[in-house]
Amino acid sequence: MVENRPFTTFLSHLVVIVGVLIIAFPVWMTFVASTHDQQTMLRSPVPLLPGPYLFDNYTQVLLQGFGRGFGGAPIWVTLMNSLVMALGVALGKIAISIISAFAIVYFRFPFRMAFFWAIFVTLMLPVEVRIVPTYGVVANLGMLNSYSGLIIPLIASATATFLFRQFFLSVPDELTEAARVDGASPMRFFWDILLPMSRTTIAALFVIQFIYGWNQYLWPLLITTKESFYTVVMAVSRQANVVDATPSWNLLMAMAMLAMVPPVLVVVFMQRQFVRGLVETEK
Amino acid sequence: MEKRVTFNERWLPYLLVAPQIVITLVFFFWPSGQAIWQSVLIEDAFGGNTKFVWFDNFVHLFSDAAYYTSARITLVFSTLVATVGLAVSLLLAVMADRVIRGAGLYKTFLVWPYAVAPAVAGVLWGFLFNPSVGIVAWLLSGVGIEFNYVINGNQALLLVVIAAVWNQVSYNFLFFLAGLQSIPKSLIEAAAIDGAGPGRRFWDIMFPLLSPTGFFLLVINILYAFFGTFGVVDALTKGGPGQATNILVYKVYSDGFRGQDLGGSSAQSVILMIVVIALTVVQFRFIERRVHY
Numbered sequence: 001m002v003e004n005r006p007f008t009t010f011l012s013h014l015v016v017i018v019g020v021l022i023i024a025f026p027v028w029m030t031f032v033a034s035t036h037d038q039q040t041m042l043r044s045p046v047p048l049l050p051g052p053y054l055f056d057n058y059t060q061v062l063l064q065g066f067g068r069g070f071g072g073a074p075i076w077v078t079l080m081n082s083l084v085m086a087l088g089v090a091l092g093k094i095a096i097s098i099i100s101a102f103a104i105v106y107f108r109f110p111f112r113m114a115f116f117w118a119i120f121v122t123l124m125l126p127v128e129v130r131i132v133p134t135y136g137v138v139a140n141l142g143m144l145n146s147y148s149g150l151i152i153p154l155i156a157s158a159t160a161t162f163l164f165r166q167f168f169l170s171v172p173d174e175l176t177e178a179a180r181v182d183g184a185s186p187m188r189f190f191w192d193i194l195l196p197m198s199r200t201t202i203a204a205l206f207v208i209q210f211i212y213g214w215n216q217y218l219w220p221l222l223i224t225t226k227e228s229f230y231t232v233v234m235a236v237s238r239q240a241n242v243v244d245a246t247p248s249w250n251l252l253m254a255m256a257m258l259a260m261v262p263p264v265l266v267v268v269f270m271q272r273q274f275v276r277g278l279v280e281t282e283k
Numbered sequence: 284m285e286k287r288v289t290f291n292e293r294w295l296p297y298l299l300v301a302p303q304i305v306i307t308l309v310f311f312f313w314p315s316g317q318a319i320w321q322s323v324l325i326e327d328a329f330g331g332n333t334k335f336v337w338f339d340n341f342v343h344l345f346s347d348a349a350y351y352t353s354a355r356i357t358l359v360f361s362t363l364v365a366t367v368g369l370a371v372s373l374l375l376a377v378m379a380d381r382v383i384r385g386a387g388l389y390k391t392f393l394v395w396p397y398a399v400a401p402a403v404a405g406v407l408w409g410f411l412f413n414p415s416v417g418i419v420a421w422l423l424s425g426v427g428i429e430f431n432y433v434i435n436g437n438q439a440l441l442l443v444v445i446a447a448v449w450n451q452v453s454y455n456f457l458f459f460l461a462g463l464q465s466i467p468k469s470l471i472e473a474a475a476i477d478g479a480g481p482g483r484r485f486w487d488i489m490f491p492l493l494s495p496t497g498f499f500l501l502v503i504n505i506l507y508a509f510f511g512t513f514g515v516v517d518a519l520t521k522g523g524p525g526q527a528t529n530i531l532v533y534k535v536y537s538d539g540f541r542g543q544d545l546g547g548s549s550a551q552s553v554i555l556m557i558v559v560i561a562l563t564v565v566q567f568r569f570i571e572r573r574v575h576y
Contacts, residue, residue, distance in 0.1 A: 005481070008381070008481055009381065009382060011378075012378040012379075012381040012382050013378075013382055013385070015374065015375070015378040016375060016378045016379050016382065016389050019371075019374075019375045019378075019393070020389065020392045020393060023392075023393065023396060023449065023452065024392070025411075026404075026407040026408060026410075026411055026449070027399075027407065029407075029410065029411060029418060030407055030410065033410065041416060042415075042416065044415065044416055044421050045418055045421045045422075046416055046417075046418055046421075048418070095302075096302040096303045096306065097303065099299040099300075099302070099303075100299060100300045100302070100303040100304070102299055103295075103296040103297075103299035103300045104300065105286055106286060106289055106290055107289055107290055107292060107295070107296035107299075108289050108291075109293075109296045109297065112296070115300050115304055118304060118307055118308075118312075119303060119304070119307060122307055122311050126510045126511075126559065130311075130314050130315050130318050130552055130556070131535065131536060131539065131552075132318070132321075132535070132536075132539035132540070132545060132548050132549065132552065133313075133314035133315070133317035133318045133321065133549070133552075134310060134314040135540075136314070136317065137309065137310060137313055137314050137317070138310075141309075152306060152310070153306070153310040155306060156303060156306040156307045156310060156311060161303065168286075169286070173286065173287050173288045176286075176288040176289075177288050180288070180290075186290040186292055186295060187295075189290075211397070211398050214400070215398075215399075215400035215401065215402075215403075215514075217400060217401065217402040217513065217514040217517070218513050218514065218517075218536070221517075222540070233400040233402050233403055233514075234402075236402065236403055236406055236518075237402045237403075237405070237406060237514070237517065237518045240405075240406040240409060240518055249410065249416060252406070252410075253410065256403055256406055256407060259400065259403050260398070260399050260400075260403055263398035263399070263400075264395045264398045264399065266398065267394060267395050267397065267398040268391060268394075268395055271390075271391060271394065274394070275394070275457055278397075278454065278457060279457070279458070279461065
């Protein structure tokens with residue numbers, strides 16, 4: 001603090017607290033809605049404080065989904081799908097990026113720079129832009145309605161490759177020399193020296209990519225037509241589209257809470273890695 | 284920058300880059316090439332015959348009033364998302380930077396919306412503003428404002444902007460806060476000794492020093508508004524009512540998958556690719572400059 005101005009300090013706190021409350025408000029209302037029964041949620045105005053049906057609502061959506069002929073898989077199935085997809089995308093991206101960065105930094109071979117640029121240009125086009133032909137390719141390969149179709153097309157990653165490349169370039173050459181003098185093969189050097197040193201970078205990337213994978217929407221929407229492959233974000237959005245016809249706001253909001261909680265917990269509990277990953281992947 | 288010490292292996296490096304390169308070729312270069320190729324073809328509705336038509340799809344697109352409408356909506360939408368998002372998060376970051384006690388806690392309370400999927404964010408805000416049960420819609424009708432985003436186009440656009448900004452605030456906030464915290468305290472103290480008040484110090488010292496961060500975030504937010512908001516739009520309005528929230532990236536999807544107009548959709552894809560590439564180049568040029576800054 002540069003100077004003591006109690007009033008401006010108070011004002012600063014006030015502004016931030018109001019901001020936090022406004023930002024948290026939609027989630028509070030979602031939580032409240034998920035703890036009431038259907039009738040209460042149809043009366044306007046809706047209640048502002050939690051009700052007694054928390055357990056009932058959550059067990060119903062988890063085990064039965066919306067039920068009563070309105071379709072939708074039980075939410076635990078979609079949560080598992082989202083988990084598989086998020087872990088697959090995060091670990092897949094890290095795995096293929098770290099080895100390609102290793103090749104590009106630690107070896108000299110023909111077409112090295114061509115490979116580097118081929119990876120680089122993928123930075124430029126988000127999947128939303130080339131969605132129709134990418135769908136066509138995945139359909140031709142017979143990967144619709146499968147975990148490989150959900151995961152593999154999303155794991156090519158220029159950002160992760162760059163991040164590892166930057167990190168490897170900062171690793172002292174003496175380590176490589178020492179390893180070579182001791183007769184270590186390149187892969188031995190990779191496993192025993194480089195990989196352990198990359199731990200913090202891997203953790204930061206993991207948090208970012210886990211959230212990216214969990215929150216994917218357009219991609220699973222296109223390539224899954226079977227309910228057993230729906231992700232939780234898709235399930236929420238699908239039910240939201242029919243909620244006026246089947247007014248179970250309480251169940252929909254319980255589903256929305258379940259879709260939000262895992263990635264939010266990851267961010268809150270791995271906040272340091274999250275901030276690091278966010279700042280570094282965007283450079 | 285290159286490594287001085289490297290390994291000598293003939294086949295190993297190819298093996299190591301192979302997974303990344305194969306996936307990039309199959310799921311990136313092939314579809315992108317197809318998008319460009321399809322953008323100069325016309326395919327009949329049953330996928331039977333295709334005809335090479337040069338730039339007819341583009342000519343058709345640029346004489347289509349709906350495309351201009353969509354482009355104009357995208358412009359309004361991204362301007363609003365970027366300016367409102369940056370202003371709100373800058374305000375929060377400056378205030379959070381000023382307080383000493385509780386700053387860490389405030390940060391935790393402000394970062395989590397980033398983790399909420401855009402589609403889920405759309406559902407949340409749709410619930411608050413739902414014409415029959417939404418609490419905010421009810422409050423607004425209490426003060427005489429009929430808010431019904433299902434039938435009112437401008438209100439639908441406003442709601443999509445609110446949900447999109449909400450989703451992006453934490454990202455902007457973190458970068459602004461990091462930028463503010465990297466400003467040397469001695470500069471601020473010197474200004475304070477010279478008698479500059481908090482407002483003066485903000486506008487004359489912090490704001491100019493934050494401008495690189497601000498510019499970077501501006502590009503990121505435009506990219507976000509262009510491409511990252513698909514889920515918000517799809518969950519809230521599906522591009523409607525009418526065309527009111529049909530932003531360009533949503534139109535690519537709805538023309539391609541619902542309208543089955545592959546040529547037109549691919550032509551739109553190609554135009555969007557050019558937009559992204561241009562924005563990315565701007566961003567990279569800027570980052571190069573920031574290194575020397």
